[in-house]
Amino acid sequence: MNFALGSIVLALIWAAITASFTLLNLILGWAIAFMALWLIRKNLASPVLFSKARKIVALGALFFYELALSAIRVAFLVLKPNMKAQLKPGFIAFPLTAKSDGEITLLANLITLTPGTLSVDVSKDKKVLYVHALSVTDKEALIKSIADGFESKIIEVFK
Amino acid sequence: MSSVEFLNLAGTISFGILSLAFFLTIIRIIIGPSLPDRVIALDLLVYIGISYIAVVVIYTGYFLYLDIASALGLVGFLATVAFARFILHRGKTDEPVKKSDKETNS
Amino acid sequence: MIVTIFQYFAGFLMLLGSAFCLLAAVGILRLPDIYTRMHAASKAGTMGTGLLLTAIAFVAFDGAIILRAIAAFVFLLLTAPVAAHLLARAAFLTGHKPTEMTIINELDIKKLDK
Known part of the structure; x- marks a missing residue:
């Protein structure tokens, strides 16, 4: 800007x-x-291009949808009497495609507010993002859903 | 039921629900067991405080209180960041790395 | 007419928002360890408070107040994940162990930048 x-x-x-x-x-x-x-x-970074406005809006819409979904899911999980049986928490290493600090920061913030995941830390070489997940039933599917959802959209916005 | 009556009733019920939430969070602050647990609970307490102010704004119609909610959010965020720094600092200086949940009853 | 509809909607949002706050508190109390509790506080808590601030925007009918409510909401959305992230990182680096139910742990303390 x-x-x-x-x-x-x-x-x-x-x-x-x-x-x-x-x-x-x-x-x-x-x-x-x-x-x-x-x-x-x-x-101050380089000027923001207005042509990206549509992509930013799409990212925002996806974000609000995921936030609502995640809150509802946590709420239902907490209400279940057999909560402990359904809980399969785990720390997952998520390989980053995003390179710059801005992209990684945005991705980490979005991950924290989306279903069942919470970003914990980034490795020293900025290649791996460590994520805590509430129920790890399928690790590969979880990594794929983040990579295809938020990460690809963020890279599009920053490109 | 008219819309204003409904709004007032919703406000009263919200006060009740938020009070219950406040109470449950305070239980977690008291029983701990570790310092980060308490800090998370304090963080949530700030959110519930903001929620209280929001309900008061709607209930009484004094929209000026909204500024207090914004300021509380700011202060609460800074407090959490400061606590996180404190936990990190204290853990590195005077406590061994592998120390689990028993430590903070002091 | 629109005022009436908005007031009913705001009342509904208020009940929903405070219910989310309550569920976040229940989650803080019931979940087994620091990291899972952080999920409840950062998601359900943000959602509940956000819904209540949105309810203000529906009853205000004043541009400046609506903008201020939205600004407070956006501020909340910006700060909540940062706070949760910092706390999780601090807890992990100081060696607060996750619960025994944790099934995968790929996080290696040596690889992290202290």
């Missing part, structure tokens, strides 16, 4: 959160956004 666009977006968020869209407040928000962006100017 470049400087001008970033500061305008942040100014709009400022106006939304302080609940007033007057000109003075927008200018104040823009000034604060400018200062905040100036502090991190060395870390």
Whole structure:
């Protein structure tokens, strides 16, 4: 995101959160956004392309669907009287195709909020993501579902 | 039943349910057994606190309280991060690596 | 008319959200070890609180308040997985053992970057 666009977006968020869209407040928000962006100017990434908006929206929709599904599944699991019999927790090594730090961070966050999985750590060489799963009945299928679902979509968005 | 009555009833029931959730989480904080267990329970306690504020907002109509919910979420997140750092630090300095659930009754 | 429908819907969302919070608390109490408990807290808890914040957006009828409720929800979604991840990592690195029911453990403490 470049400087001008970033500061305008942040100014709009400022106006939304302080609940007033007057000109003075927008200018104040823009000034604060400018200062905040100036502090991190060395870390600003390359400009985001708007053509990716559709893919980002698709990723967001998939994410909300999976979040609802996972919460419902955990809820049903907790309610079952024979919960311990159904619980097969395990730590799984998930081989990463995603390379950059941003991709891995996003993937780890999404994995945490999706059914039955929780990311624990990344190996030193950033090739393996360790995932804790609630019920490991089929390890290969679980790895495949993450790789085909979120990971491929994230790589598409970042490409 | 009119919609306002239904909203009020839902608010009252939600208060009851959330109180029960609060109580169950506090049981986990008391019985432990280890420090990370307690920190998770505290994290959930913050979420339940935010939920309480959300119900209060709808119940009373004072939308100003929403800002308090946002601030509580922020503080709760920072607290959890600080606790995680603390667990990591303490585990590395004064305790052997293989120590299981018995440790934290202190 | 739309106000009435939204109010019924908000009441329904409130009940659902607080039910999810309760289930997260039950999960915290019933599940056997740290890592499985983290599932309950980070998923059901986030979901419950998120639904309650969405309910506010339905009864507010004010753009600024709706935006603030959505901002709070998004903030929650951004921070919850980070907190869960940090805690799980800290617990594992300090040697808190998973339950005996754990069937696969491919996580090797030597390969991790401390």
